[in-house]
Amino acid sequence: MPTLDLPLTVDRSAGEPLNVQLTGQLRAAMKEGRLAAGERLPSSRSLAGVLGVSRTVVTEAYEQLYAEGWLEGRHGSGTYVTEIAAAPPVRADLVPTALTPESWERPGRPGTLDLRPGVAWIGALDTPAWRRAWRLAATVAPAARPDPHGLPGLRALLADYVRRSRGVACAPERLLVTRGSTNGLDLLAATILKPGDRVGVEDPGYRKARSVLAARGADLVPCPVDEHGLIVDHLPDDLRLVYTTPSHQYPLGGVLPVPRRQALLAWARRTGTLIAEDDYDGEFRYDVAPLPALYGLDPDVVVYLGTTAKILTSDVGVGWLVARPDLVEAIARRRADLNDRTAVVPQEALRLLLERGDLERYVRRMRAEYARRRTVVAEALHGLRLRGDTAGLHLVVELPAGRTERVVREAAERGVLLDTLERHHTGTPAAFGLVIGYGSAANPTDLKTACTLVRTLITAP
């Protein structure tokens, strides 16, 4: 009869059942090699006697370890520790190291003034309406198999919203609920692209969209932009898809004029290219009413991407994609295949905010606040070369080449975080300056302080 040279103990005052205690001690001993492979364990009767526990405690522990594969052999003819292979050391090169760390936007330290773009002002969030929406949304029974198109009620209300707010007239069948613009772009790419397909991207343009497309195997083709937006005449004829921001080019701020829109659509029809229109801040234009979306001019070649990231917060995680019905169906199937979905509670919360008119009230309040902020920024930076200041949540200050690095560094030393225009280019920058976001600042006063500092740094000799 084998005996065990191991400090096995059971503690009746501990909350843990005795068999679980014993299982854990035996498992640890085998893991650490104190109980070696091939070693025979005492019979359950004998070990129970030694430990002063019922035999059931030991047989339950053995059964668990047997099920886990630590033990082998039948109880009648003896129980043995199984053969366990020795583990060589881990190779050092398992983890990639060169992973674009610069693209990770860390939150600023407390006390810093953040002028980087991409963040919506959330100070005016209608808290009672917001809470009410989530509270009611949580009372909806969860679905076992959620519809990859999104909640029918939300699709109908969003179709209505994009028509009223963005001139996108569409039946709910043309609208798929996403988690946001980049999720919509990702799903489109995963549906229509083959590896190596050439995809046009604006240069300078939205980096995360480029990352999303490249991560689906796209061969990115940088397409130059000017102060009006994408330069359509220079588009090559062999693209599968073009990603563009016609309402407010990111980051230069141009609003694509109708003749270029028409030329872009004619080119797309001639070459068989789809256009992904990212309308990320299309709700916000201050000099005139927001421009209707490109989609409205040709709903067959444009895929319209919208989001709540700029009108609520990026936290809500709900957006929409509008496209021709056959493409919407293909995307929904592909999405189910990839197990990608929009959670139902946030969808229901957004549905309630839309149904009650809370969302549009909030957009009106934001538009008024952004107009105020835009004036603050424009006044503080008056006389400098400003671009893209009639729409959106950011503008651009053009600077001579080689000038931005010092301004960014000196601003950071004084607690103001800035973003450069250079960073948004794919290769050698064609334009230089700062991209000033006016969503992150807590209030117009902070914004004025930060912009005044930036002006001082720029105009310093």
Add this chain to the structure above:
Amino acid sequence: MPTLDLPLTVDRSAGEPLNVQLTGQLRAAMKEGRLAAGERLPSSRSLAGVLGVSRTVVTEAYEQLYAEGWLEGRHGSGTYVTEIAAAPPVRADLVPTALTPESWERPGRPGTLDLRPGVAWIGALDTPAWRRAWRLAATVAPAARPDPHGLPGLRALLADYVRRSRGVACAPERLLVTRGSTNGLDLLAATILKPGDRVGVEDPGYRKARSVLAARGADLVPCPVDEHGLIVDHLPDDLRLVYTTPSHQYPLGGVLPVPRRQALLAWARRTGTLIAEDDYDGEFRYDVAPLPALYGLDPDVVVYLGTTAKILTSDVGVGWLVARPDLVEAIARRRADLNDRTAVVPQEALRLLLERGDLERYVRRMRAEYARRRTVVAEALHGLRLRGDTAGLHLVVELPAGRTERVVREAAERGVLLDTLERHHTGTPAAFGLVIGYGSAANPTDLKTACTLVRTLITAP
């Protein structure tokens, strides 16, 4: 002075401002070609007189259309419709047609009994606790720049949960909050894979994991499984990653024994391969306590993927990934780069469910219910060749080759939806039968009815 041959009218009793009415009518006319390119518009004074409105109404409409690019020229020297390119017809081949439509699981019609796997039983969802969690979660102020790792409080509680429930001892720094297992796998793939990297997948195995990996450019290498799980001896040495389900192989149901686990880890260390462990239903085992996760044996080469999809619902959209800290950091950076995130309100709701012990109470209730259901299924199908019936939310009924198609069709005619084992293979099936999920049925009685029918169909001559 040009005159307009257009039925322009304004309606003072309509809610819409007069300038908006006029803008819309002029835009529609230009879009439809009734106002042709190059045509000159009347002066604002003259049109105002014709319409009987103030001149401001017309100048505002002109300014809007000028900003949109429909009009050109200065108001002083005349206003013209811009040149607009004519659009050729849409090409027919823009939309892909061959897109795995069979993988789209449609919900069953009312009255059908759904025995397909992949759905958690949600009948026992603790509604007051669930609602309380979402209600309180909605009172948390949204973050402007959410942390790509997830909420710190949730990371700490999840680290504690995976240790207690799954034997995964980890510091919160090793845990990243995802939207679920496949989201974790997708982020891992997007971080470590280069196009064409060879990735091992279980065959038969989880189709959606294969789709996710292939969509990131992986070259999939099917790896055979037997009744114990992945066959480790047959793994090729040139893989970058292996995706596996050791706790309960999907769909065959094997529980990977410790010797194979050790051999798998030794192979991984020798070849420099990472292992993605999908612990999709690791909480559920009925004969003995759940097996500890593979991760616990070697936290440096295993990436552990967990989800709430099976313990709450797939709607919550929160899961977790546990890995070595350098890999977690690389994944978090990559995730920010792809604009991928887990919404904060669901994270906070899960944090509250964990903090109050509601989640674990719910898991215990589910485990009891699944054990009941497993017994119902096993009794109803007694005598047939069953596999994988000691764990999880599904089991397999083996059938002779060529037998399943008729059973599935006849069951569907009688309102019972079934899934086949064949469907989970990458190529020619090596095993044949049905994958019976016991999560979707509303109650054990329905389950028994459906299983009895299946038995009848299988044993019919």
